[in-house]
Amino acid sequence: MQQKIIILDFGSQTTQLIGRRVRELDTFCEILPYNKFPKEDPSVIGVILSGSPFSVYDKEAFKIDLDEIRGKYPILGICYGAQFMSYTLGGNVEPAGTREYGRANLASFDKENPLFKGFEEHSQVWMSHGDTITKLPEGFKVIASTDKVVNAVYQAEGEPLWGVQFHPEVFHSVQGTLLLKNFVVDICGSKQDWSAASFVDTTVAELKAQLGDDRVILGLSGGVDSSVAAVLLNKAIGKNLTCIFVDHGMLRKNEFKNVLHDY
Structure with a gap:
C-alpha cells in the first residue's frame, strides 16, 4: 500500500x-x-x-x-x-x-x-x-x-x-x-519510495485494468491537467482514445494553432 x-x-x-x-x-x-x-x-x-x-x-x-x-x-x-x-x-x-x-x-x-x-x-x-x-x-x-x-x-x-x-x-x-x-x-515515517515515474506506471496499469477495451472521448483545454490525463490515457489504451480540442473563441492569438501543433 x-x-x-x-x-x-x-x-x-x-x-x-x-x-x-x-x-x-x-x-x-x-x-x-x-x-x-x-x-x-x-x-x-x-x-x-x-x-x-x-x-x-x-x-x-x-x-x-x-x-x-x-x-x-x-x-x-x-x-x-x-x-x-x-x-x-x-x-x-x-x-x-x-x-x-x-x-x-x-x-x-x-x-x-x-x-x-x-x-x-x-x-x-x-x-x-x-x-x-x-x-x-x-x-x-x-x-x-x-x-x-x-x-x-x-x-x-x-x-x-x-x-x-x-x-x-x-x-x-x-x-x-x-x-x-x-x-x-x-x-510521519515516510519510506521515501515514491517517484513521479512510479506514479505514471501505477496509473497506466490501473487505467488499463479499469477501461479494458472501452473507448474514451476526452475534451482537451490546452492546460496541464487535461494534457496529462490525455498522455496517461494514451499510454494505457492507445487508439481507443479520441481527444477533442475545441477553438471556443476565447483563446489567445495563435493559441489554438500552437497548442494543436504541440498535441
Whole structure:
C-alpha cells in the first residue's frame, strides 16, 4: 500500500508548492479540499493544514473538526493552519499591528524537538501573515520564536501536533525543506519510495485494468491537467482514445494553432 501525506487546502496560494516539496521528498501526497479528508484511507501517514486568505475568526473562514484527525495522525499546521488549530483548541489569535511579510530569523528554537533536527542558529524563515497567535491553548508549548513573533512554532505537549507561523515551503525559508523532511520522513515515517515515474506506471496499469477495451472521448483545454490525463490515457489504451480540442473563441492569438501543433 502506497503511503501518503494528505494536504488539506484552506485556499492558500502556496498549497500546490507544499505538495511539490513533499513529492520532492519521494513521498506521495494528495491535496484535498479542507472538508474532504479521506477518513477510511489506511494509507494516510500524516496531515498538513495549509494557509488561507481568511482570518480564523472570519465568519466565512474554512473550518474542520480537528477531532477527526487529532490523535490519529501527526499534524503540521502552516500559517492559517497553525492559527486555526490554536484558535480552535482554546488559544487566542488577533490582528497584528501591521502585516508581517518578508524575511525573519529564528531568535530561538528547541534544538531537541524533532521538527528542528539539523537546524542552524538564526535560521532565516519567510513570514506572510496579518494575524498573530497571542496565546497558546492549554497543554501547548512554544518551540521557536523570532524577534517579532513569540509563538512562531508550537507543539502540543506529548502529541505529534505542530503549528508553524512561517512558510517552510518557500525558497526564502532557507531550511524549510529540512523542516518538512523532519515532519514527513522522521515524524510521519515516510519510506521515501515514491517517484513521479512510479506514479505514471501505477496509473497506466490501473487505467488499463479499469477501461479494458472501452473507448474514451476526452475534451482537451490546452492546460496541464487535461494534457496529462490525455498522455496517461494514451499510454494505457492507445487508439481507443479520441481527444477533442475545441477553438471556443476565447483563446489567445495563435493559441489554438500552437497548442494543436504541440498535441
